[in-house]
Amino acid sequence: MNAVLKPQMHPDEWKARVELAAAYRIFDMLGWAEMIYNHITVRLPDSVTGGAKQFLINPFGLHYSEVTASNLLKIDIEGNKLDAGNPWPVNPAGFTIHAAIHDNVEGAHCVMHTHTTSGLAVACTEGGLAQNNFYSAQLHDLVAYHDFEGITIHADEAPRLLASMGKRPLMILRNHGLLAAGHTLPLAFVNLWTLQRACDIRVAQAALGRAIPIPTPVAIKTTADALQFDQRFGAGQDVFDAMTRLMEQRCGPGYKT
Structure with missing residues (x-):
């Protein structure tokens, strides 16, 4: 890693960068990539920026499988590129x-x-996510909806x-897709993975007739008991680490360069 660490770059x-590049490769491994489109973004810590709002985002034009720690773009809150030496556009x-x-x-x-x-x-169904399976029951009152505006x-x-999202x-995003936010990348990932699994099952149910609903009190308890979201149990870090190891086994460590 030291061989590719830029001399002026804060550790x-x-x-x-390495963590975000791993996330892009994991998304690709899971089949979540969308050609060169869509984004995973992270805010750089104040230890790097001195309090300025700066972010990392994928270079526009690269597939998720091509993203590396060094070719990620650093941008400001307006989306302006801050690392002039990076040839890729934002x-x-x-x-x-x-x-x-x-x-x-x-x-x-x-x-x-x-x-x-x-x-x-x-996202295209009127009813949205149904509270009737193991995964959706872990998301009670954690999922917002926003109407499609193009x-x-x-x-x-x-x-x-923002008003739709609340806290x-x-x-x-109705007629559009899924979105997750978190105070760490691993937490955002495990939240999104749980929502994705709930959606997978919802689609599979379509051919099977009416599903058995889960009572609200049970869903509230299930959400409270979902350990992967709990800081005491890693808040997704152990899951993300395991997926990173799996991704490295399949794709190699090139994302770290």
Whole structure:
């Protein structure tokens, strides 16, 4: 790792870059990539920025499988590129909604957005996510909904999206896809993974007739008992570490370069 560490780069920035590059490769391994589109973004810590709002985002034009720690772009809250030595362009329009959440939602260190088939299918249904399976029962009162307004590139949509999101860490963008935010990348990942699994099962139920609903008190208890979200049990870190090891076994350590 030292061989590729940029001399002027703070070690905390490099750590954030490696973790985010791993996330992009994991998304690709899971089939969550969307050509060159969509984003996972993280805010760099104050130890790196001195309190300025700076973020890491994927280079526009690269597939998730091509993202590495060194080719990630550093940008400001307006989506302007800060690392002039990086030849790849940034997609500032694609950062619009991420910027609004990073800037206004407390603890939104990481924001993830996907267009998975199951997630988008559920987002297109009137009923949305049904509280009738093991995974959706872990998400009681954690999922917000936002009505479709077209491609999310216009800043004037941000206040309405933030109002829809409130303080919930997950959001189903109707007719569009899924979104997660978290105070760490691993927590955002495990939240999104749980929502994705719930959507997968919801789609599978479609051909089986009416599903058995889970009573609200049981869902409240199930959500409280979901250990992967609990800081005492890693808040997703152990899951993310395991997925990183699996990704390295399959794809190699090239994401660290």
